[in-house]
Amino acid sequence: PCSTCGPINAVNVKNPEINEGNGKLAIEYGFNDFGCRIATLVCSVSDTDNEAVIYFNEMKDTPAVTSMNGVAMIAVTCSENTRFKIQASRTNIENVTCLSRDVTPPPSPPPTTVPPTTQPPSTAKPTPPPCTTCPNLKTAEIITLEPNEMNGPLTIEYFKQADGCRTANIICGVVKEATIARIHFNENMLLPFLSDLTGEARLELICGDNSEWRAFQSTINVANISCLVIGKLMIFDGAK
Numbered sequence: 001p002c003s004t005c006g007p008i009n010a011v012n013v014k015n016p017e018i019n020e021g022n023g024k025l026a027i028e029y030g031f032n033d034f035g036c037r038i039a040t041l042v043c044s045v046s047d048t049d050n051e052a053v054i055y056f057n058e059m060k061d062t063p064a065v066t067s068m069n070g071v072a073m074i075a076v077t078c079s080e081n082t083r084f085k086i087q088a089s090r091t092n093i094e095n096v097t098c099l100s101r102d103v104t105p106p107p108s109p110p111p112t113t114v115p116p117t118t119q120p121p122s123t124a125k126p127t128p129p130p131c132t133t134c135p136n137l138k139t140a141e142i143i144t145l146e147p148n149e150m151n152g153p154l155t156i157e158y159f160k161q162a163d164g165c166r167t168a169n170i171i172c173g174v175v176k177e178a179t180i181a182r183i184h185f186n187e188n189m190l191l192p193f194l195s196d197l198t199g200e201a202r203l204e205l206i207c208g209d210n211s212e213w214r215a216f217q218s219t220i221n222v223a224n225i226s227c228l229v230i231g232k233l234m235i236f237d238g239a240k
Contacts, residue, residue, distance in 0.1 A: 001078075001079075001080050001081070001082050002034070002035070002036035002037065002077070002078045002079060002080055002082075003031065003035050003036055003037050003078065003162075004037070004078070004082050005037050005039075005078035005079075005082050005083060005084050006082075007027070007029070008027060008039055008041075008076075008084055008093060008095065008096050009094065009095040009096070010025050010027070010095065010096055010097070010098070011058060011095045011096070011097050012097070013060070013097055013099050014058055014060075016099075017101075019101055019102035019103075020099060020100065020101050020102070021099075021100045022097075022098065022099070022100065023043045023044060023045045023052055023053075023098035023099060023100040024043070024044045024045070024046075024098065025041065025042070025043055025096065025097075025098035026041075026042045026044075027039055027040070027041055027042075027096075028040045028042075030164065031162050031163055031164075032077065033163070035162060036077055036078050037077075037078040038075055038076065038077050038078070039075065039076050039078075039084055040073065040074075040075045040126070041054055041073065041074050041075070041076070041096055041098075042071065042072075042073045043067075043071070043072045043073070043098035043099070044070060044071045044072075044098075045070050045071075045100035046100070047070070047100075047102075048069060048070035049070075049102075049103060050070060050100050050101060050102050050103060051066060051067070051068055051100070051101040051102075051103050052066065052067045052069075052070055052071055052072035052098070052099070052100065053065075053066045053067075053072060053098070053099040053100075053101060054066075054072050054073075054074055054096065054097070054098060054099075055096075055097055055099065056086075056091070056093045056094070056095065056096055056097075057091070057093065057094050057095060058095065058097065060097070060099065063099075064086060068103070069119060072098075074086070076093060079092075128164070129163075129164060129165070129209075130207075130208070130209050130210060130211040131163075131164070131165035131166065131206075131207045131208060131209055131211070132160075132164045132165055132166060132207070133207070133211045134166050134207035134208075134211055134212065134213050136156075136158065137156055137168060137205070137213060137222065137223075137224065137225055138223065138224040138225075139154055139156075139224060139225055139226070139227075140187050140224040140225065140226045141226070142184075142189065142226050142228055144189075146230075148230055148231040148232075149228060149229070149230050149231075150228075150229050151226070151227060151228070151229075152172055152173040152174075152181060152227040152228060152229030153172075153173060153174060153227065154170070154171070154172055154225065154226075154227040155169075155170075155171040156168055156169070156170055156171075156225070157169040157171075165206070165207055166206075166207040167204060167205065167206055167207065168204070168205040168207075168213065169202070169203075169204055170183060170201075170202065170203040170204070170205060170225060171200065171201075171202055172194075172196075172200065172201040172202075172203075172225075172227035172228075172229075173196075173199050173200045173201060173227060173229045174199060174200050175198050175199050175200045176198075176199035176200075177199070178231065178232045179199035179229055179230065179231055179232065180195060180196065180197055180199065180229070180230040180232065181195070181196045181198070181199050181200050181201040181227065181228070181229055181230075182194065182195045182196075182201065182227075182228040182229075182230065183195075183201050183203055183225060183226070183227060184225070184226040184227075184228060185220055185222045185223075185224070185225060185226075186220075186222065186223050186224060187224065187226060189226070189228075192228070193215065193218075193220070199229065201227075203215060204216065205222060
């Protein structure tokens with residue numbers, strides 16, 4: 001159930017004060033390590049001197065998070081009752097509001113003192129996990145072939161798991177009698193990674209924590225793939 005929460009409704013500020021208005025709200029959805037849906041809420045305001053406030057269920061007097069640097073952020077998790085909740089809270093989240101509040105600046109310090117420096121608001125997005133950033137695989141054509149060898153048809157299908165990590169399904173060759181399909185990594189033709197006597201070899205690669213493609217339980221980083229199809233040579237036995 002904790003993976004099925006619907007989207008959170010965003011509502012405008014009701015009955016704003018003279019120094020209040022709507023901020024800019026961004027909601028990004030994903031999943032945690034337990035497969036539960038999470039929502040990251042970011043409330044930003046146009047003026048970094050303004051206060052950014054996030055509150056739920058139109059309860060402005062009890063904000064969930066506030067920030068004086070122009071950006072407020074909070075993450076909420078889908079619970080077993082298919083409702084988003086703040087951690088350690090029993091209140092179901094029905095809607096969210098992003099409030100911008102103009103704050104009167106403090107008096108200027110005397111000229112002899114150094115004014116305090118303010119950190120600019122962070123606009124950088126959270127860094128995505130490495131396992132979501134593997135680039136698409138390259139294919140490498142085999143140049144030197146024997147008379148009974150050829151570059152076989154190669155299909156690469158990409159998928160995304162629930163945690164966002166990428167996978168790639170490799171299909172080399174087609175099922176055909178008396179043929180062998182071999183998958184080679186990184187143009188290493190001396191040792192195929194996988195060989196199949198049906199004429200079609202299949203393999204799944206996983207994007208790892210180092211942002212490199214690898215086969216299951218393999219330590220080889222895969223940069224490119226080659227598909228070799230071999231027709232079996234006839235062997236004659238002259239001894240009768």
